[in-house]
Amino acid sequence: MRRRLNDGEPGRFTATALLFIGLISCLIVYAVFSTLLLRPSPRLDSSVRFTDSLDHGRVTKENGGGCCRGVGNLELWGPAVKWGTDFKFNSSEECCKACKVMCSGNDGPCLCDSWVFCGNKDACGSKFGECWLKKQKDVLVPDKQEDGQKVMWTSGLIFGQGEGIVGFETEYGVLHVKLHPECAPHSVYYILSLLTLRHCAGCRFHRAENRGSYWDPEGNHVNDAPYGPPYAMIQGTLNAEGNPFTPIPTEHCPTISRGSVAWVGSGPEFFISLANHHEWKQSYTVFGTVLQENMVIAEKIANLPTRPDIWSNINVTVLEKPVSLTIRRMKTNREEEEPGS
Numbered sequence: 101m102r103r104r105l106n107d108g109e110p111g112r113f114t115a116t117a118l119l120f121i122g123l124i125s126c127l128i129v130y131a132v133f134s135t136l137l138l139r140p141s142p143r144l145d146s147s148v149r150f151t152d153s154l155d156h157g158r159v160t161k162e163n164g165g166g167c168c169r170g171v172g173n174l175e176l177w178g179p180a181v182k183w184g185t186d187f188k189f190n191s192s193e194e195c196c197k198a199c200k201v202m203c204s205g206n207d208g209p210c211l212c213d214s215w216v217f218c219g220n221k222d223a224c225g226s227k228f229g230e231c232w233l234k235k236q237k238d239v240l241v242p243d244k245q246e247d248g249q250k251v252m253w254t255s256g257l258i259f260g261q262g263e264g265i266v267g268f269e270t271e272y273g274v275l276h277v278k279l280h281p282e283c284a285p286h287s288v289y290y291i292l293s294l295l296t297l298r299h300c301a302g303c304r305f306h307r308a309e310n311r312g313s314y315w316d317p318e319g320n321h322v323n324d325a326p327y328g329p330p331y332a333m334i335q336g337t338l339n340a341e342g343n344p345f346t347p348i349p350t351e352h353c354p355t356i357s358r359g360s361v362a363w364v365g366s367g368p369e370f371f372i373s374l375a376n377h378h379e380w381k382q383s384y385t386v387f388g389t390v391l392q393e394n395m396v397i398a399e400k401i402a403n404l405p406t407r408p409d410i411w412s413n414i415n416v417t418v419l420e421k422p423v424s425l426t427i428r429r430m431k432t433n434r435e436e437e438e439p440g441s
Contacts, residue, residue: 167283167352168196170256176214176234177245184230192217192254195231196282202233203260210260213239216253223252239263240292240429257281266291267428273397276430277361277388283352287363287387290348294427297340305336305423307416310402315375319358329415332375334401336425339368353382359395361388372398
């Protein structure tokens with residue numbers, strides 16, 4: 101009997117279709133299991149190499165925080181805690197943050213207090229990206245290998261908790277100032293140069309304006325009060341005789357707050373703010389902060405006898421007797437604990 105097209109026995113095309121469907125199913129199953137079992141290969145970068153026994157954490161935007169600046173054409177020396185030949189980054193900021201992470205704890209001295217980075221591709225050649233993390237013997241007197249236009253390195257300092265504090269010594273007391281090398285490195289290097297002078301002849305406060313009734317003792321502006329005069333600040337100069345002054349380039353300019361120590365323009369005129377001056381916007385390079393327990397000394401100077409004067413059509417008050425000051429090195433708690441110090 102002749103077969104009909106709708107008989108139950110599968111035809112040649114039906115068998116081929118079933119075979120094709122089976123192959124597709126096998127390929128899908130293989131792909132799924134391959135994805136589950138295979139691990140992606142890790143990418144080797146500086147953040148991976150940074151995680152060893154000396155590290156306190158990884159360099160990220162979240163924990164790096166704040167400023168991270170250095171001085172170009174400067175090579176700092178000193179024992180290396182990270183060798184730049186196998187520790188590289190794409191920017192000086194990343195190198196700085198790598199050092200800062202090693203100086204973020206509260207237990208003991210910083211493992212890294214200075215960094216050196218090679219960021220000029222043409223000048224650095226094979227050294228491009230090298231980040232050398234170092235530990236200075238004395239961070240307030242950093243060991244300088246070389247500086248000048250021919251130097252291809254950029255270097256910076258990191259001051260840990262309780263470190264980098266200098267004294268602005270006056271007859272009314274010592275203002276302890278915490279320096280900010282990560283934000284204002286050029287400014288801080290100049291201040292450190294003043295530490296080498298026995299006397300800071302010519303350094304003095306000559307303008308004094310108290311808070312009046314416009315700012316409260318915490319430096320907050322009183323509602324509906326004018327913004328001066330008086331302007332809640334004391335001003336002076338750090339132009340020491342015999343120590344040539346080079347104008348400081350504009351560096352980090354945050355909002356001025358009570359205790360801020362900042363340059364007027366490019367220096368050497370500077371001021372210490374007695375109040376939070378949000379109205380001044382972000383116009384002044386801040387290179388340090390007076391410890392709050394010492395602000396009583398700044399307030400005392402601000403209330404000394406003054407006489408009125410006019411500077412560029414602005415009413416100011418200047419001290420009848422300028423207050424001389426000297427920049428002094430202050431011992432850290434750790435130095436005071438060391439025997440024989």
